[in-house]
Amino acid sequence: MTQTRSLIDENGKRTDGRTGDQLRDIKITVGVIKNADGSAFIEFGMNKIVAAVYGPREVHPKHMALPDSGVLRCRYHMTPFSTDTRKNPAPSRREVEISKVMREALEPTLMLEDYPRAAIDVFVEVLQADGGSRCAGITAASVALADAGINMRDLVSACAAGKVDDRIVIDINDTEDKEGDADMPVAYMPHLEQVSLLQLDGILNEEQFNQCLDEAVKGCKIVYEVQRKALMQKYFGNETELKEEQ
Amino acid sequence: MQEIRRKYVVPGDRIIEGNFRPLFNVIKAGNSIIATRIGIAEAGREGVKVIPLSGVYIPRVNDIVIGKIMDHSSLSWEVDINSLFSAHLPAQDVFGRDFSPARDDMGRELATGDLITARIVAFDRTRDPMITIQDKDLGKVPRGEFVKISATRVPRLIGKRGSMIQTIEQATHTRVLIGQNGIIVVTGRNSEGIKLAVRAIRMVEEEAHTANLTQRVKSLLSISDSSSAETSQSQPQNVHKNAESQSTIQEVEEELEEEAEKGEKI
Numbered sequence: 001m002t003q004t005r006s007l008i009d010e011n012g013k014r015t016d017g018r019t020g021d022q023l024r025d026i027k028i029t030v031g032v033i034k035n036a037d038g039s040a041f042i043e044f045g046m047n048k049i050v051a052a053v054y055g056p057r058e059v060h061p062k063h064m065a066l067p068d069s070g071v072l073r074c075r076y077h078m079t080p081f082s083t084d085t086r087k088n089p090a091p092s093r094r095e096v097e098i099s100k101v102m103r104e105a106l107e108p109t110l111m112l113e114d115y116p117r118a119a120i121d122v123f124v125e126v127l128q129a130d131g132g133s134r135c136a137g138i139t140a141a142s143v144a145l146a147d148a149g150i151n152m153r154d155l156v157s158a159c160a161a162g163k164v165d166d167r168i169v170i171d172i173n174d175t176e177d178k179e180g181d182a183d184m185p186v187a188y189m190p191h192l193e194q195v196s197l198l199q200l201d202g203i204l205n206e207e208q209f210n211q212c213l214d215e216a217v218k219g220c221k222i223v224y225e226v227q228r229k230a231l232m233q234k235y236f237g238n239e240t241e242l243k244e245e246q
Numbered sequence: 247m248q249e250i251r252r253k254y255v256v257p258g259d260r261i262i263e264g265n266f267r268p269l270f271n272v273i274k275a276g277n278s279i280i281a282t283r284i285g286i287a288e289a290g291r292e293g294v295k296v297i298p299l300s301g302v303y304i305p306r307v308n309d310i311v312i313g314k315i316m317d318h319s320s321l322s323w324e325v326d327i328n329s330l331f332s333a334h335l336p337a338q339d340v341f342g343r344d345f346s347p348a349r350d351d352m353g354r355e356l357a358t359g360d361l362i363t364a365r366i367v368a369f370d371r372t373r374d375p376m377i378t379i380q381d382k383d384l385g386k387v388p389r390g391e392f393v394k395i396s397a398t399r400v401p402r403l404i405g406k407r408g409s410m411i412q413t414i415e416q417a418t419h420t421r422v423l424i425g426q427n428g429i430i431v432v433t434g435r436n437s438e439g440i441k442l443a444v445r446a447i448r449m450v451e452e453e454a455h456t457a458n459l460t461q462r463v464k465s466l467l468s469i470s471d472s473s474s475a476e477t478s479q480s481q482p483q484n485v486h487k488n489a490e491s492q493s494t495i496q497e498v499e500e501e502l503e504e505e506a507e508k509g510e511k512i
Contacts, residue, residue: 057302116371148302149283
């Protein structure tokens with residue numbers, strides 16, 4: 001990761017004009033896919049990602065079913081047109097990895113013991129990629145799971161933090177991911193106050209690591225508010241308090 | 247009743263703190279009760295629950311469901327009940343204890359594709375649910391318009407003490423058979439009435455969580471409060487039918503107290 005140019009200018013602004021503690025714009029729409037049991041579309045900066053949840057449903061192949069618990073299956077996939085040069089649609093090493101970490105990030109929140117012998121399938125399709133797509137994918141998948149009415153202990157929010165030009169910044173974009181010093185995606189369950197995903201690409205000392213984690217968690221809490229609002233909007237419209245009907 | 251507190255929740259939301267009994271779609275974490283589904287939380291004297299607004303149907307014992315015969319083996323029928331598990335109807339339930347696979351023709355009693363109203367007798371999630379049709383108002387559904395809605399909308403479609411469904415039935419001169427699994431069969435003499443009833447059911451499904459739904463359903467059916475009473479008076483036969491269908495509805499009632507009340511009535 002050799003630096004070719006300064007990623008933070010003299011005013012403290014980053015390549016896309018954000019300050020160090022500023023997230024990209026996030027927009028979530030719930031229930032975009034009619035055929036799915038639950039779905040969500042997220043625009044996280046320039047990322048455009050669709051997540052769809054099917055289930056709980058019968059497990060095929062049958063031997064994958066567990067007698068005492070449900071199984072969660074995740075598929076993260078980037079469309080061939082999601083990047084500037086065509087991406088081969090076959091699952092790459094990276095996609096297989098992200099599918100796995102995504103499953104592990106969502107699993108602790110799901111009450112799979114309520115759905116023995118069943119499967120819950122999560123499909124995350126990246127339509128446009130701009131760095132941080134795994135975080136955006138987890139965020140969307142969590143909203144889609146809630147939309148599908150699957151019992152969950154909490155929502156999962158994800159956000160990355162990292163080191164750019166020796167400074168800790170929040171929500172790394174594509175350029176900063178490629179040219180920066182470190183990238184740390186974190187998935188966090190805000191009510192349970194637990195981290196369900198933590199990856200790190202780059203080198204940080206202990207102090208930087210702690211700072212990075214704190215910043216990422218702060219980001220997750222902002223993401224959570226957007227998730228909550230999107231779900232509320234879909235199910236209750238603009239009402240936030242229940243009015244008694246009579 | 248006044249003690250019941252309601253609010254909108256998403257998974258992870260803290261509904262209430264204190265020593266309350268968790269009923270369903272909630273978990274207890276320390277001293278607080280947490281919602282696990284999107285829906286309307288209700289904290290009452292008997293406990294805390296969330297009435298979910300989305301999700302697939304998970305069978306529960308004593309639910310009345312409408313199912314479709316998919317296939318049969320030599321000893322039981324396989325019934326699709328709009329859930330992730332297919333239900334089993336034992337042949338002995340229909341033919342009696344002296345059922346013999348060699349003598350009795352299962353296909354003649356219930357053929358593939360037939361619709362049945364059934365009650366779930368046993369389900370513990372480790373095995374597929376078992377159903378029965380040996381009860382009052384259960385058995386083959388001979389005709390009607392088939393409608394499928396989300397199972398989470400069923401309580402809303404029935405309404406408080408069956409008010410919503412009675413409104414629809416009376417205004418359209420139809421009989422609406424509701425399965426707890428979200429499968430509905432509408433029957434009636436008049437095809438226009440059936441069409442209108444289906445539209446009203448669809449409307450309830452789409453707008454289940456919004457306020458003043460009864461009013462909007464009434465305006466769709468173009469009735470005011472007074473005219474609905476008139477309709478019921480001018481159609482005594484129809485009212486009788488409604489009373490019949492209520493006994494089925496009674497078992498799919500959403501609120502426990504209401505169920506208790508109904509039980510006394512019948």
